[in-house]
Amino acid sequence: FEVCQPALWKMTENCFMHHRTKVLTIDTMNPNVKKVEYAVRGPIVQRAVQIEKELKAGAKKPFSEVIRANIGDAHAMGQRPITFFRQVLALCSYPELLEGNEFPEDAKERARRILQACGGGSIGAYSASQGIECVRQDVARYIQERDGGIPCNPDNIYLSTGASDAIVTILKLLVCGEGRNRTGVMIPIPQYPLYSAALADLGAVQIEYYLDEENCWSLDVSELRRALVAAQQHCSPRALCIINPGNPTGQVQSRQCIEDVIRFAAEEHLFLMADEVYQDNVYAEGCEFHSFKKVLFEMGPEYSDTVELVSFHSTSKCYMGECGFRGGYMEVINMDPDVKVQLTKLVSVRLCPPVPGQALLDVVVNPPRPGEPSFNTYIKERTSTLQVLAEKAWLTEEVFNTVPGITCNPVQGAMYSFPRISLPERAIQQAKEKGQAPDMFYCMKLLEETGICLVPGSGFGQREGTYHFRMTILPPTDKLKIVLEKVKQFHQSFTQQYS
Amino acid sequence: MSQNRFQNLYPPMPSIFMAPTEIMYDAKHLFLFSHTQGVKKPYKEVIDICWGDAHSGGTKPLTFVRQVIAVCIYPELLQETTIAPDVKERARRLLRECPGGSVGKYCVCGIPFVQDGVCEFISKRDGGVPSYPEDIFICSGSQNALMFVLKLLVHGKGLAQTGVLTPIPCYPTFVMGLTELGAAMVPYYLCEDDGWCLHVEELRRALATSRSHCNPRILYVINPGNPTGHVQSRESIEEVIRFAAEEELFIFADEVYQDMMYAEGSQFVSYKKVLFEMGPQYSNTVELASFHSVSKGIMGECGLRCGYVELVNLDPSVKQSVTSAFNTERNTAVIGQIALNIMVDPPKPGDPSYPTFSQVSLHETVEALPGTSFQAGSGGIYAYLRLDLPQKALLQAKEEGTDPDLMYCSRLLEEEGVCLVVGKEHGQQEGTYHIRICIGTTSTRLKEVLRRLKSFHLRFLNEFS
Numbered sequence: 001f002e003v004c005q006p007a008l009w010k011m012t013e014n015c016f017m018h019h020r021t022k023v024l025t026i027d028t029m030n031p032n033v034k035k036v037e038y039a040v041r042g043p044i045v046q047r048a049v050q051i052e053k054e055l056k057a058g059a060k061k062p063f064s065e066v067i068r069a070n071i072g073d074a075h076a077m078g079q080r081p082i083t084f085f086r087q088v089l090a091l092c093s094y095p096e097l098l099e100g101n102e103f104p105e106d107a108k109e110r111a112r113r114i115l116q117a118c119g120g121g122s123i124g125a126y127s128a129s130q131g132i133e134c135v136r137q138d139v140a141r142y143i144q145e146r147d148g149g150i151p152c153n154p155d156n157i158y159l160s161t162g163a164s165d166a167i168v169t170i171l172k173l174l175v176c177g178e179g180r181n182r183t184g185v186m187i188p189i190p191q192y193p194l195y196s197a198a199l200a201d202l203g204a205v206q207i208e209y210y211l212d213e214e215n216c217w218s219l220d221v222s223e224l225r226r227a228l229v230a231a232q233q234h235c236s237p238r239a240l241c242i243i244n245p246g247n248p249t250g251q252v253q254s255r256q257c258i259e260d261v262i263r264f265a266a267e268e269h270l271f272l273m274a275d276e277v278y279q280d281n282v283y284a285e286g287c288e289f290h291s292f293k294k295v296l297f298e299m300g301p302e303y304s305d306t307v308e309l310v311s312f313h314s315t316s317k318c319y320m321g322e323c324g325f326r327g328g329y330m331e332v333i334n335m336d337p338d339v340k341v342q343l344t345k346l347v348s349v350r351l352c353p354p355v356p357g358q359a360l361l362d363v364v365v366n367p368p369r370p371g372e373p374s375f376n377t378y379i380k381e382r383t384s385t386l387q388v389l390a391e392k393a394w395l396t397e398e399v400f401n402t403v404p405g406i407t408c409n410p411v412q413g414a415m416y417s418f419p420r421i422s423l424p425e426r427a428i429q430q431a432k433e434k435g436q437a438p439d440m441f442y443c444m445k446l447l448e449e450t451g452i453c454l455v456p457g458s459g460f461g462q463r464e465g466t467y468h469f470r471m472t473i474l475p476p477t478d479k480l481k482i483v484l485e486k487v488k489q490f491h492q493s494f495t496q497q498y499s
Numbered sequence: 500m501s502q503n504r505f506q507n508l509y510p511p512m513p514s515i516f517m518a519p520t521e522i523m524y525d526a527k528h529l530f531l532f533s534h535t536q537g538v539k540k541p542y543k544e545v546i547d548i549c550w551g552d553a554h555s556g557g558t559k560p561l562t563f564v565r566q567v568i569a570v571c572i573y574p575e576l577l578q579e580t581t582i583a584p585d586v587k588e589r590a591r592r593l594l595r596e597c598p599g600g601s602v603g604k605y606c607v608c609g610i611p612f613v614q615d616g617v618c619e620f621i622s623k624r625d626g627g628v629p630s631y632p633e634d635i636f637i638c639s640g641s642q643n644a645l646m647f648v649l650k651l652l653v654h655g656k657g658l659a660q661t662g663v664l665t666p667i668p669c670y671p672t673f674v675m676g677l678t679e680l681g682a683a684m685v686p687y688y689l690c691e692d693d694g695w696c697l698h699v700e701e702l703r704r705a706l707a708t709s710r711s712h713c714n715p716r717i718l719y720v721i722n723p724g725n726p727t728g729h730v731q732s733r734e735s736i737e738e739v740i741r742f743a744a745e746e747e748l749f750i751f752a753d754e755v756y757q758d759m760m761y762a763e764g765s766q767f768v769s770y771k772k773v774l775f776e777m778g779p780q781y782s783n784t785v786e787l788a789s790f791h792s793v794s795k796g797i798m799g800e801c802g803l804r805c806g807y808v809e810l811v812n813l814d815p816s817v818k819q820s821v822t823s824a825f826n827t828e829r830n831t832a833v834i835g836q837i838a839l840n841i842m843v844d845p846p847k848p849g850d851p852s853y854p855t856f857s858q859v860s861l862h863e864t865v866e867a868l869p870g871t872s873f874q875a876g877s878g879g880i881y882a883y884l885r886l887d888l889p890q891k892a893l894l895q896a897k898e899e900g901t902d903p904d905l906m907y908c909s910r911l912l913e914e915e916g917v918c919l920v921v922g923k924e925h926g927q928q929e930g931t932y933h934i935r936i937c938i939g940t941t942s943t944r945l946k947e948v949l950r951r952l953k954s955f956h957l958r959f960l961n962e963f964s
Contacts, residue, residue, distance in 0.1 A: 324601070
C-alpha cells in the first residue's frame with residue numbers, strides 16, 4: 001500500500017541479487033496471523049492517511065481536512081482531559097513538583113500514595129505483573145461501591161494494558177483443543193473487531209449471535225441458543241462475550257436481559273466475558289448501566305457461586321477518554337484456582353502493564369470527593385463531557401433519521417452511531433465488480449468526496465444483505481453538525497448517482 | 500463450587516523456570532512478614548537485587564525525561580519558570596506531533612515523529628547505514644516486541660513446530676514466552692570458560708540435533724548478554740550472521756543493553772551494522788529483527804513499557820500482513836513513546852539539560868571471593884557468578900530435596916536478607932550453579948549487597964568444608 005522510493009529500491013535489489021529463500025514468506029508465516037483483520041484501522045484508514053499526506057503536499061480536494069470519525073479516540077477529537085487526572089499524573093512523573101505550589105493538596109496526596117507503592121518511588125520501576133497492590137485495592141473498593149456493597153477481592157483484580165490486553169489474555173486461556181473440540185467463542189454481530197481479530201489470531205472458532213436491529217440492537221436469548229446449538233456441531237463452545245454498552249451499536253442492556261444471559265451461561269456451562277468499558281457512557285432516557293457482577297450476585301448463590309465471569313474496564317472511554325495511557329483492568333469471578341495460577345503466570349510474560357496507566361486508573365477509581373479542593377472542577381468537567389456526548393448522540397440519531405435511505409437506532413450509550421444504509425442495486429453491483437464489500441465501496445467514496453473517514457459495517461459484521469457504517473459521536477458539536485450534513489448530502493447524491 | 504472444566508484443557512505454562520523465583524519470592528514475603536511481627540534478624544531490610552530495574556534499585560530517573568513527560572501530561576507547566584527551555588521546546592514539539600495535542604490519544608504503529616527519531620538514532624549509531632520508519636514497530640517493551648515478531652513465525656506441531664535457538668543461560672521470561680506461543684526451545688550453550696562467548700560449533704551442534712524434532716527457523720542472541728554481560732566481538736557477530744545465512748535462520752538480536760557498556764575499551768557494535776558491512780550477499784538477504792527498549796540504559800524506565808523492533812530484509816510478500824497484524828496489536832502508551840523519543844534523541848552537550856550517568860565496576864570485589872568464579876562481562880546490568888559449591892553442600896541439598904543453588908540462595912535470604920536470582924532460572928550446564936545479581940543500583944546499595952554476600956559466602960564455605 002505505501003510505496004516509497006527506498007522500499008522499491010530495496011525490493012529491486014532483493015529480486016536482482018539473491019536466490020536464497022526468506023525464512024518468513026507469506027507461505028511460511030503463522031497462518032493465524034494472516035487471517036487477522038482489524039477494520040477500525042484497515043484499508044479505509046490507510047487511504048485516509050494517504051489523503052492527509054496528499055493534502056499536506058498541496059493537493060486540491062473538495063475538502064480541506066480529513067475527519068477521522070472512525071476510531072473511538074476522544075482526545076484526538078478535541079475532548080479535554082480531566083484536569084485532576086493530568087495533575088496527579090504530572091506529579092507522579094516528576095515528583096519534584098510536589099514541593100511547589102502549582103498543584104492542589106488532594107492531587108499531591110494521591111500522587112504521594114501511588115509513588116510510595118512504586119519501586120524506588122518511581123513510575124519507571126517494574127510493578128508486580130498483576131498490577132500495583134494499592135491500585136488493585138482501590139479498584140476493588142470502587143467496584144464494591146459501584147455495585148452496592150457486593151464484596152470485591154483485590155486478588156481477583158488484574159491490571160492490564162487497556163481492556164483489550166486483558167480480553168486477549170483471557171481468550172488465550174480459553175482456546176485449546178482440536179477439530180470438534182476446538183474452543184468456540186460466542187460474539188455479538190455486530191461486534192468490536194478486536195474479538196474477531198483475537199479469535200483469528202488464536203485459531204479459535206467464532207460463534208456469531210445476531211443482535212436485533214429492529215429492537216434497538218437488543219440481545220435475545222433465543223438467538224444465543226440458536227447460535228450455540230448450531231455451533232455445537234463443529235466446535236466446543238466455551239465462552240460468551242457481551243459488550244455492554246455495545247460497540248458499535250451503543251445499546252444498553254436491560255437488567256432482565258442480563259439476568260437471562262447469566263442464566264443461559266449457567267445452563268450451557270459458558271464462561272462469561274463482560275466488556276463494560278463504556279459503563280459511564282449511558283445517555284438514553286430509561287437506560288441504566290447494570291454491571292454483570294452485580295446482577296450475578298443479586299441472583300443468589302446458585303449463580304454467584306458458580307458462573308465464571310470476567311468483567312473488563314479501561315481508562316480509554318467514558319468521560320476520561322485517555323486512550324494513550326493504556327490503563328485497564330479485569331475482575332475475575334469464580335475462576336478455577338488452577339487456571340488462576342496459570343493466568344498469573346501468563347501475565348508475567350509481558351512483565352507488567354505500563355505504570356502511568358496504572359496510576360491513571362488509580363485516580364479514576366479514586367477521584368476527588370465532595371469537600372476536597374478539586375471536587376468542583378472535577379464534577380463540572382465530568383458532567384459536561386458526558387452531557388455533550390449525550391447531546392451529540394441524540395443529534396446524530398435525529399439527523400440521520402431525516403435522510404431517506406438511512407435509519408439510525410437510538411444511540412443509547414457508548415460512542416458511536418451505527419446507522420443502516422440502503423444502497424442502490426447498481427452500487428452493490430459495482431462494489432462486487434471491484435471486489436469490495438458494498439458498504440466499503442460507499443465509505444471509500446464518502447472519504448474521497450468529503451474527507452470523512454467512517455468504518456463500513458462489514459468490518460463489524462451485519463446480517464446478510466444489510467449495510468451499515470460506524471461513525472463516532474466524538475467530533476466537537478459544530479464539526480459534528482457539519483459532518484452529519486455532509487454525510488446526508490453524500491447519501492442523497494450517491495443514491496441518485498447509482499439509481 | 501465451580502466446575503474444574505479447564506483442567507487439562509489449556510496449554511500448560513512452564514513450571515520449571517518459574518519455580519525458583521516463586522520460592523524465593525514466597526520466602527522473601529515470609530521474611531518481610533516475620534520482620535514486621537518483630538522477629539529479630541541481623542539485618543534491617545531485605546535487599547532485592549533480582550530485577551534489572553534501576554529505579555527499584557535506587558537509581559534516580561533522569562530529570563529531563565521526567566520534566567518533558569510531566570509537561571506533556573499537563574501542558575499548563577509550560578508557564579513554569581523553573582522548567583528549562585529545552586524541556587519546554589521538546590514537550591511542545593512532542594505535543595504538536597500528537598493530533599488533538601494530547602498524550603491521551605491512541606497511536607497507530609507509533610507516533611511518526613518518534614519513529615523517525617528511532618531511524619536517525621539507528622543510522623547514526625551504525626555509521627550511516629540507512630533505517631526506514633516502515634521497518635520500525637514501536638511496542639510496549641522489548642518482551643512485547645519479541646512476542647509480536649515470534650508470533651509471525653511460530654506455528655506447527657511435531658516436526659513442523661517452529662524451533663528457536665536460545666542461549667543458555669537465558670533470562671526466564673523469554674523461555675516462558677516461547678512456551679506460550681508453542682515454539683520449541685532449542686538450547687545452545689554459551690562457553691563459560693571462555694567468558695560466556697558464543698561458539699558457532701555449538702550453534703551447529705544444537706541446530707543439527709534439533710532437526711530431528713522440530714523446524715528450527717529463528718536464532719535468538721542477546722548482546723550484551725543477560726545474565727552474562729558478555730559483549731560479542733565483531734568477528735563473533737559475523738560468524739553468527741554467516742551461520743544464519745547458511746542455515747536460513749531469522750536472527751533475533753536482543754540489544755536492549757547496548758547503552759550499558761562499562762568495561763574499558765569494550766565496544767558495542769550492532770548486528771545490523773555488521774550485517775551491512777558484510778556486503779550485499781548478506782545485507783540484502785539475511786532477515787534480522789533488532790530489539791531495543793527504554794527499560795535499560797541510562798534511563799531505566801522499565802515501568803513506562805516502551806521498546807521497538809527494527810525488521811530488516813522482510814520478504815515483500817509479508818510486509819502488508821505484518822503491518823496489518825501490528826495494527827491490531829494494542830498500541831504503546833504515549834508516555835512510553837515520549838521516553839523513547841528522548842532515548843534516541845537525548846539532550847546534547849551544551850544543552851541546559853545534558854545528563855550524566857555513572858556505573859559501578861563490580862569485578863574486583865567479587866573476584867576476591869573464594870569458591871566463586873566470575874566471567875566479567877563488559878556490558879549489561881547483571882553480574883553472573885558461578886558458585887563452586889563444596890561436595891558437602893551438594894549432599895546437604897540432596898538431603899533437603901532441593902537444588903544446591905536454591906539452597907544457597909534461600910539461606911542467603913534468611914541469614915543476610917539478600918534476594919537474588921537462582922542460576923537454575925537461566926538454565927545451566929549440569930552440575931554447575933550460578934547466581935545473578937543486578938548491578939544497576941546505587942554504589943552504596945551494591946557495596947552493602949557485596950558485604951552481606953561475602954559474609955554469608957565465607958560462612959557457608961566454612962560450614963560445608
